[in-house]
Amino acid sequence: MANPIEPFKDLGLDSRLLSALEHQGLHTPTEIQDQAIPVILNGQDLIASSKTGSGKTLAFLLPSLHKLMKTKALSKRDPRALILAPTRELAKQVYEQLRSLTSGTSFNIALLLGGENFNDQIKLLRRQPHIIVATPGRLANHLSERSLMLNGLELLIMDEADRMLDLGFVNELNQINDAADHRRRQTLMFSATLDHAQVNDMADKLLRAPKRIAVGAANA
Ligand code: ADP
Numbered sequence: 624m625a626n627p628i629e630p631f632k633d634l635g636l637d638s639r640l641l642s643a644l645e646h647q648g649l650h651t652p653t654e655i656q657d658q659a660i661p662v663i664l665n666g667q668d669l670i671a672s673s674k675t676g677s678g679k680t681l682a683f684l685l686p687s688l689h690k691l692m693k694t695k696a697l698s699k700r701d702p703r704a705l706i707l708a709p710t711r712e713l714a715k716q717v718y719e720q721l722r723s724l725t726s727g728t729s730f731n732i733a734l735l736l737g738g739e740n741f742n743d744q745i746k747l748l749r750r751q752p753h754i755i756v757a758t759p760g761r762l763a764n765h766l767s768e769r770s771l772m773l774n775g776l777e778l779l780i781m782d783e784a785d786r787m788l789d790l791g792f793v794n795e796l797n798q799i800n801d802a803a804d805h806r807r808r809q810t811l812m813f814s815a816t817l818d819h820a821q822v823n824d825m826a827d828k829l830l831r832a833p834k835r836i837a838v839g840a841a842n843a
């Protein structure tokens with residue numbers, strides 16, 4: 624096996640994130656976190672897989688928040704980061720983790736779920752959230768209605784990409800990809816498996832020279 628995993632504090636993350644982790648009693652990254660965090664901090668696109676329960680949420684939230692803390696926004700109006708999850712329940716779980724990591728920071732975050740009141744979401748969007756967590760269908764609706772623009776997007780993150788594609792969100796993902804300038808953003812795809820043709824097709828389209836990480840896979 625590789626070197627032993629170093630504690631979170633050796634990954635170079637912002638002290639506010641380290642305090643939040645400490646507060647939650649988390650000291651040591653999981654394997655996917657240990658491998659993915661440096662790649663994301665380094666600015667590379669990434670496609671990564673590891674099994675359910677291995678800590679993929681923090682693997683993308685921690686370095687993403689660090690980068691947003693350390694860099695100036697491309698746009699004052701548009702969101703800086705968009706995190707897509709396949710279902711309302713999964714999006715809520717990501718949002719809750721994001722909320723606990725950003726409490727005590729000035730980040731304005733929003734959750735946009737299908738099935739909820741559209742006009743209430745438009746009001747939320749008028750407050751110009753820095754980070755949005757959403758299900759793909761509803762996010763695509765907001766793009767179509769022009770209640771949201773993604774020109775200033777710095778980070779596009781797809782969680783459970785395999786499931787999003789299994790649920791048939793190909794057109795929505797393409798629409799979102801087209802709305803957010805490739806040249807300015809970093810794109811991350813997380814999946815339970817990389818052995819999925821549609822995931823690889825989507826990665827070819829959405830990611831630029833991505834690093835591939837597969838924790839626990841036979842060919843990793
Ligand atoms: P996945 O998305 O890979 O299925 P999650 O991100 O939902 O996994 O994390 C699963 C559980 O593991 C969560 O309860 C989370 O709080 C916990 N967890 C995440 N990272 C760590 C860590 N470094 N140390 C201990 N527990 C962790």
Ligand code: MG
Pocket residue numbers: 679680782783
């Ligand atoms: Mg997950």
